Amino acid sequence: MAAISPLPIRARSSLPTYPNGWFRVAASGDVVADAMFPVTYFGRHFIVFRAPDGSPRVADAYCPHLGAHLASHTGSLKDGTITCPFHRWQFETDGGACTKINYTKVIPPRARLKMYPAVEGNGMIMMWFHDQDAEPDHQPWIEPRLADEPWLSSEPMQWRMHAQQQEFMENIFDSAHILELHNSETLPRFVSCDDHGTGMTIILDIDVPDPEYPVSKCINHYSGISVTVQHNLSRTENFIAISFTPVDEETVEMNARIYFKDLGSDEANGVFGKMFTERWMFEVEQDLAILNHKKHLERPLLCAGDGPIMRWREYARRFYSESPAIAAE
Ligand code: FES
Ligand SMILES: [Fe+2]
Structure with missing residues (x-):
């Protein structure tokens, strides 16, 4: 049978592209201590990592300073601190706040990673995604x-x-x-x-x-x-x-x-x-x-x-x- 030339989804479906809800972004075993796990979903880059207590975190991959991908080049996560590879701003891994900028003592109050709610269960890490940034209105089923x-x-x-x-x-x-x-x-x-x-x-x-x-x-x-x-x-x-x-x-x-x-x-x-x-x-x-x-x-x-x-x-x-x-x- 002759091959079908693919049509884009938007030509075949009027459904909105991205629903809201909890989405798997990694297997539990993919995300280990002291490492960022970069992923691409919803046409965006995110990083998945673990807070010091081992619980999962998901954040925008881009540094709020000038937009470097935090897991690119020499970006690192060590001892509960993510260090951006570009100007080496540091962020804590529990809530994403900037804790240190080597060349100034004045940390801008909004210097914080954009974090997304995350839960772990069923062998996977899930993030909450809402196209209008609303907070979760439910938790996923965890067996x-x-x-x-x-x-x-x-x-x-x-x-x-x-x-x-x-x-x-x-x-x-x-x-x-x-x-x-x-x-x-x-x-x-x-x-x-x-x-x-x-x-x-x-x-x-x-x-x-x-x-x-x-x-x-x-x-x-x-x-x-x-x-x-x-x-x-x-x-x-x-x-x-x-x-x-x-x-x-x-x-x-x-x-x-x-x-x-x-x-x-x-x-x-x-x-x-x-x-x-x-x-x-x-x-x-x-x-x-x-x-x-x-x-x-x-x-x-x-x-x-x-x-x-x-x-x-x-x-x-x-x-x-x-x-x-x-x-x-
Ligand atoms: S872009 Fe991250 S510290 Fe400048
Ligand atoms: Fe089927």
């Missing part, structure tokens, strides 16, 4: 069992998606694609869909689990439209921490990691570990092959059996400063 119990984890998985942020998460509400695109033998049944304002918990039952994908119940905890923790149950269980963070106007980074119960033998772990991971990754690739070219239809033509897609869109629209209109034919 306590991931921190409290031992898990075998998959390798970290990452994809670059050329579709608007909310498209991938609409997937789970699109029941028909599970049969028709993923060739699943059974259709998950929506048991409940609990919308609690800034998050959503969706429970699905799968009556006859596919032997290659042995899940009989799937509980999804959504935080906004950017992070979800999926709890899959069968004879055993796993959690999948999934996140979507816009890199710029054309790219969304998807990250995922699967946490498995140790079943005590390589053979048993292989069935619900390696096999599950391979199947899950295969289905993500199938989804992306569609989503990277898909148009967001504001008025989709839905039929019986399509799943509660508009319920998802009703939920998703509240995470934009200007809510998009929603309607189905």
Whole structure:
């Protein structure tokens, strides 16, 4: 088949580019003491680092003095102090205040890094992003069992998606694609869909689990439209921490990691570990092959059996400063 020439997202979707909410900016293990971890999201540069007590911090990467990238050249973080490589202003890593300028005793009162709220959980560091700089109105769902119990984890998985942020998460509400695109033998049944304002918990039952994908119940905890923790149950269980963070106007980074119960033998772990991971990754690739070219239809033509897609869109629209209109034919 001939290749499709890509169209920019804005030509395929009228949804606002960046939603508001909590977004993964690093894996927990990426950010160590005494080091800045530079990242690019929302078309901007940020640095992720740890305060002296180990808690995560996210700041604009640019020095408030004359705009040097703090992690460029000889920029450093040592003993709780970030030193800019350009004129060597120093900033403390708890709140970002400037503490020293070598060539003056008068520190400008506004000399402070621009910090963003940050939390850690589900194996990742998340920052609060709001396009109008509003404070967080909720906290993300943190699955306590991931921190409290031992898990075998998959390798970290990452994809670059050329579709608007909310498209991938609409997937789970699109029941028909599970049969028709993923060739699943059974259709998950929506048991409940609990919308609690800034998050959503969706429970699905799968009556006859596919032997290659042995899940009989799937509980999804959504935080906004950017992070979800999926709890899959069968004879055993796993959690999948999934996140979507816009890199710029054309790219969304998807990250995922699967946490498995140790079943005590390589053979048993292989069935619900390696096999599950391979199947899950295969289905993500199938989804992306569609989503990277898909148009967001504001008025989709839905039929019986399509799943509660508009319920998802009703939920998703509240995470934009200007809510998009929603309607189905
Ligand atoms: S730009 Fe950072 S100290 Fe001047
Ligand atoms: Fe899918």
